[in-house]
Amino acid sequence: MNRIHATAFVDPDAQVASSAEIGPFAVVEAGVIVGENCVIGPHAVLRSGVILAEGVGIDAHAVIGGLPQDLRFDPKTISGVRIGANTAIREGVTIHRATRAGSFTEIGANVLIMAYAHVAHDCRVEDRVVLVNNVMLAGHVWVGPYAFLGGGASFHQNARIGESAMVSGLTRGPHDVAPFTLVAERCEVHGLNLVGIKRRGFGQEVISELKAAYKAVYGQPGNRRHFAQAMLDGPHSPHSPQARQFLEFFIQPTKRGYSTPVKQLKTEEAP
Numbered sequence: 001m002n003r004i005h006a007t008a009f010v011d012p013d014a015q016v017a018s019s020a021e022i023g024p025f026a027v028v029e030a031g032v033i034v035g036e037n038c039v040i041g042p043h044a045v046l047r048s049g050v051i052l053a054e055g056v057g058i059d060a061h062a063v064i065g066g067l068p069q070d071l072r073f074d075p076k077t078i079s080g081v082r083i084g085a086n087t088a089i090r091e092g093v094t095i096h097r098a099t100r101a102g103s104f105t106e107i108g109a110n111v112l113i114m115a116y117a118h119v120a121h122d123c124r125v126e127d128r129v130v131l132v133n134n135v136m137l138a139g140h141v142w143v144g145p146y147a148f149l150g151g152g153a154s155f156h157q158n159a160r161i162g163e164s165a166m167v168s169g170l171t172r173g174p175h176d177v178a179p180f181t182l183v184a185e186r187c188e189v190h191g192l193n194l195v196g197i198k199r200r201g202f203g204q205e206v207i208s209e210l211k212a213a214y215k216a217v218y219g220q221p222g223n224r225r226h227f228a229q230a231m232l233d234g235p236h237s238p239h240s241p242q243a244r245q246f247l248e249f250f251i252q253p254t255k256r257g258y259s260t261p262v263k264q265l266k267t268e269e270a271p
Contacts, residue, residue: 049080059091068096068121077101084109092116158255166193175259188262209243218261224250
């Protein structure tokens, strides 16, 4: 039997699994689906259109599925938020629903979103991402699996953050962040995220190919898409999926442009 506190409001049209727990003064609106073993904390609010997979934890005062902060949005649009299994959402987090009818803001499985972070409408946060306290994602941001975004980092709408990228706290994100890289300040690239790569168990061959791909794209100023395509088509095209993913990131469409290595930025700024 599910454990619903007497002061919680659960709409009769919500679907709540028998093993779920809902704390004091929480609100679960009509149409919400709460999976097995989910825990909803005190004063948390789940708006219509929210779907929680098994084992999701929503801490106190989080609001999931709120209206998009888009002046053109029609509140009558039916959309929602989907959250994957075993994801933890800490106190005060806000996640807004999608802007297009029938679509979802997506949070993957085994994600950790720390206190007071914000995920805007139409974002997609892949599996095993960590968003530290006060991270801010504008609309339509994509965050690849295993990415780590430090406290207070903020990203412009339509930005892409690649797999296993490490983003420093308070980073300002007007540009895309390539997979497996380290960025800080105003999306300045400081090299590969070698610690994160090694922790994931990638072997030396993968690391060597990533270093070669990084050098090909970032070793000199110029058209990074051209450099990436040239390496993919050339005799030294990498075999590992990770190095190929790094190069292909620069070939895919971008609305924000690419982060620039800090050394090149300093060179360009020199008198």
